[in-house]
Amino acid sequence: MTIMKKLLASAVASALMVGGAQAEISNNTVKIGYLADMSGTYRDLSGPNGLKALEMAIADFGGTVKGAKIEIVTADDRNSPDVASSTVRRWLENDNVDMVAGLVASSVTIAATKVIEENDKLGLVNGSAASSITNEYCTPNHIHYTYDTYALSIGTPTAIVKEGGKTWYILTADYAFGHAMEADVTRVVEANGGEIVGSIRHPFPTPDFSSFILQAQASGADVIALANAGADTTNAITTAAEFGVTQSGQTIAGLVVFLSDVHALGTEAAQGLQLTTGWYWDMNDETREWSDRFMKETGARPTMVHAGIYSSTLQYLDAVEKTGSDDAQTVRKQMMDTPINDMFTKNGRIREDGRMVHDMYLAQVKTPEESSGEWDLYKILRTIPAEEAFRPLADSKCKLISSK
Amino acid sequence: MSQTDIQSDIQKTILKQQKAEDRRKLMLNGILLVLLLLAPFVMYPVFLMKILCFALFAVAFNLLFGFTGLLSFGHAAFLATGGYTTGYLLSNFSGLTTEMGIIAGTLVAAVLGLGFALLSIRRQGIYFAMVTLALAQLVFFFFVQSPFTGGEDGLHGVPRGELFGLINLEDNLNMYYFVLVVFLACYLLVQRIVSSPYGHVLKAIKQNEPRAVSLGYKVDRYKVLAFVISATLAGLAGSMKSVVFQLASLNDAHWHMSGEVILMTLVGGVGTLLGPVLGATLVVNIEYQLGQGPLRDWVDPILGAIFVLTVLSFRSGIVGEVQKFVRKNMG
Numbered sequence: 001m002t003i004m005k006k007l008l009a010s011a012v013a014s015a016l017m018v019g020g021a022q023a024e025i026s027n028n029t030v031k032i033g034y035l036a037d038m039s040g041t042y043r044d045l046s047g048p049n050g051l052k053a054l055e056m057a058i059a060d061f062g063g064t065v066k067g068a069k070i071e072i073v074t075a076d077d078r079n080s081p082d083v084a085s086s087t088v089r090r091w092l093e094n095d096n097v098d099m100v101a102g103l104v105a106s107s108v109t110i111a112a113t114k115v116i117e118e119n120d121k122l123g124l125v126n127g128s129a130a131s132s133i134t135n136e137y138c139t140p141n142h143i144h145y146t147y148d149t150y151a152l153s154i155g156t157p158t159a160i161v162k163e164g165g166k167t168w169y170i171l172t173a174d175y176a177f178g179h180a181m182e183a184d185v186t187r188v189v190e191a192n193g194g195e196i197v198g199s200i201r202h203p204f205p206t207p208d209f210s211s212f213i214l215q216a217q218a219s220g221a222d223v224i225a226l227a228n229a230g231a232d233t234t235n236a237i238t239t240a241a242e243f244g245v246t247q248s249g250q251t252i253a254g255l256v257v258f259l260s261d262v263h264a265l266g267t268e269a270a271q272g273l274q275l276t277t278g279w280y281w282d283m284n285d286e287t288r289e290w291s292d293r294f295m296k297e298t299g300a301r302p303t304m305v306h307a308g309i310y311s312s313t314l315q316y317l318d319a320v321e322k323t324g325s326d327d328a329q330t331v332r333k334q335m336m337d338t339p340i341n342d343m344f345t346k347n348g349r350i351r352e353d354g355r356m357v358h359d360m361y362l363a364q365v366k367t368p369e370e371s372s373g374e375w376d377l378y379k380i381l382r383t384i385p386a387e388e389a390f391r392p393l394a395d396s397k398c399k400l401i402s403s404k
Numbered sequence: 405m406s407q408t409d410i411q412s413d414i415q416k417t418i419l420k421q422q423k424a425e426d427r428r429k430l431m432l433n434g435i436l437l438v439l440l441l442l443a444p445f446v447m448y449p450v451f452l453m454k455i456l457c458f459a460l461f462a463v464a465f466n467l468l469f470g471f472t473g474l475l476s477f478g479h480a481a482f483l484a485t486g487g488y489t490t491g492y493l494l495s496n497f498s499g500l501t502t503e504m505g506i507i508a509g510t511l512v513a514a515v516l517g518l519g520f521a522l523l524s525i526r527r528q529g530i531y532f533a534m535v536t537l538a539l540a541q542l543v544f545f546f547f548v549q550s551p552f553t554g555g556e557d558g559l560h561g562v563p564r565g566e567l568f569g570l571i572n573l574e575d576n577l578n579m580y581y582f583v584l585v586v587f588l589a590c591y592l593l594v595q596r597i598v599s600s601p602y603g604h605v606l607k608a609i610k611q612n613e614p615r616a617v618s619l620g621y622k623v624d625r626y627k628v629l630a631f632v633i634s635a636t637l638a639g640l641a642g643s644m645k646s647v648v649f650q651l652a653s654l655n656d657a658h659w660h661m662s663g664e665v666i667l668m669t670l671v672g673g674v675g676t677l678l679g680p681v682l683g684a685t686l687v688v689n690i691e692y693q694l695g696q697g698p699l700r701d702w703v704d705p706i707l708g709a710i711f712v713l714t715v716l717s718f719r720s721g722i723v724g725e726v727q728k729f730v731r732k733n734m735g
Binding site: 039048077085 | 548555649691695703
């Protein structure tokens with residue numbers, strides 16, 4: 001049914017092109033819906049500052065695209081898939097929204113992208129972690145931009161094993177997300193010649209990590225990997241700091257850690273933590289220039305998600321301008337054909353499954369002595385090339401790939 | 405005037421008053437019904453369906469809390485069980501029509517409700533609430549761990565399908581009227597239950613349980629039945645919600661949801677029929693409207709303040725206060 005619709009739509013579109021009629025921007029307005037957690041757990045990761053990043057992108061683009069206005073509507077998803085699904089449905093069906101940005105909690109993103117696919121609009125996913133978003137839940141109507149769990153759980157272990165961290169102990173959140181990451185880490189560590197000496201599962205969520213950290217410490221492993229996220233990760237790191245884990249020579253590898261988490265923890269607690277990030281504000285002049293402007297607006301340094309929102313919005317607007325259309329498929333194709341070279345990444349490209357592949361970075365949190373200020377938090381240890389960082393298409397379960 | 409004349413006069417006045425009140429109620433219900441029928445042409449149908457699902461959930465909760473006096477802190481478990489069961493069945497067995505999926509979800513929630521009830525009614529007051537909360541947490545962890553629920557990601561892509569294999573529910577208007585019919589049927593059922601002799605026993609239990617026991621009622625049986633009916637209706641609300649949104653998620657199983665339904669019921673008016681419906685409408689609207697506006701960072705504190713305000717200054721909720729006012733000034 002939807003395929004028929006799409007075929008028909010593209011047939012009509014190409015007929016128009018052939019006829020020389022100009023492709024159009026509907027209602028002469030490009031309307032962007034920003035859906036994110038504005039009040040809950042993921043507020044710092046994306047939230048109101050992400051909206052600011054979106055507004056900065058629109059302002060930098062010039063405020064209009066091909067003479068069409070650019071409008072923003074926003075909503076708090078409250079981390080609830082039903083709020084997301086009903087809000088996005090209303091935006092697309094009643095309010096003529098062309099593109100949905102933000103999209104943080106994975107459950108919210110999967111619910112929203114289903115609705116976006118039904119309405120054949122476009123979603124630019126920046127906040128979500130789950131790699132399933134471009135795997136079993138992929139649609140021809142969204143792009144996953146900044147990072148995903150595959151990149152995070154592959155990047156850090158590969159790099160650490162290569163750097164000599166041979167024995168591993170894994171602390172896993174006891175639910176699907178944690179299990180998947182544990183499996184990824186195990187595979188990568190073993191493939192690179194490391195060894196898993198033990199693992200323990202903790203309930204989700206866990207406020208007190210002492211017994212788990214003590215066991216990890218007693219295992220004598222070189223590396224303690226945290227296959228969890230959010231508050232569980234920060235709690236585990238705080239506890240590890242109290243027990244002096246890094247000081248006694250063990251490395252802690254955080255799999256899903258953001259700049260906002262490290263900022264909240266402080267260098268005292270988080271020092272020595274190794275993690276993978278898609279972007280860091282203090283990498284080069286371009287990133288610093290943008291981050292300074294961002295900081296002036298918001299009072300905080302941007303996370304990789306904020307940078308991703310900025311970059312992806314510019315890419316989107318650029319594609320709308322080049323094609324003169326806000327039709328989802330036309331714009332997506334244009335975006336796929338255009339390599340991404342901006343302050344976010346160099347030579348990034350969007351694959352047909354909707355995954356934007358780009359270089360990722362292995363970072364280490366600085367010690368209080370090394371850090372020169374509140375936001376001087378990471379040392380970049382090495383670059384993880386795009387080909388290594390993301391799931392190869394050969395392993396993809398995405399319907400857009402297998403249909404070929 | 406003889407004694408009997410006076411008596412019959414009094415009876416006549418009472419009857420008259422009752423008739424007047426009945427007329428008033430009928431008119432009010434009629435107006436509400438017309439509004440509900442016309443609503444999808446003015447407002448967004450999916451949003452209205454969300455309100456109806458939560459209203460049904462609150463009505464179910466209120467049957468137990470408002471009329472029987474049992475504060476369950478685990479009703480999210482039934483909402484989620486209904487939702488996940490229906491979602492799983494409809495996504496995996498394409499031969500099932502939508503109503504079969506919904507009925508199955510409702511039944512599973514009913515069975516779970518029976519299990520909860522048999523364990524929890526052995527205790528009273530705060531202990532009862534804690535037992536229901538503990539059991540609901542067990543259910544939550546079951547859903548977190550089970551592969552079929554998709555864990556944190558949720559269960560997505562539930563097909564709306566066709567009602568009785570005839571009516572296409574992909575159409576929002578069809579879906580809305582289906583949800584409305586189910587909601588009204590359940591609302592009338594609860595109304596009937598509450599005004600039946602059985603309902604009067606429930607109220608007696610709420611007011612004075614030892615006296616109900618001393619009158620010879622097997623109180624436990626009444627409580628179990630009330631609990632099961634409430635759980636069944638909550639499950640039905642969850643089942644319909646999963647069809648409307650085409651997804652089931654952990655949010656429905658989280659204890660926040662059990663708290664939210666208490667808030668809806670209290671704000672609207674506990675122990676009244678329309679109260680939970682109004683409460684659900686209000687809470688869902690507040691969440692939505694504030695979530696869009698400049699106050700979006702403040703949704704939870706605002707809801708919290710409303711809760712505190714309700715409990716402190718108008719404990720019988722909006723509908724309860726209006727009823728008091730009407731009785732005082734128009735009686």
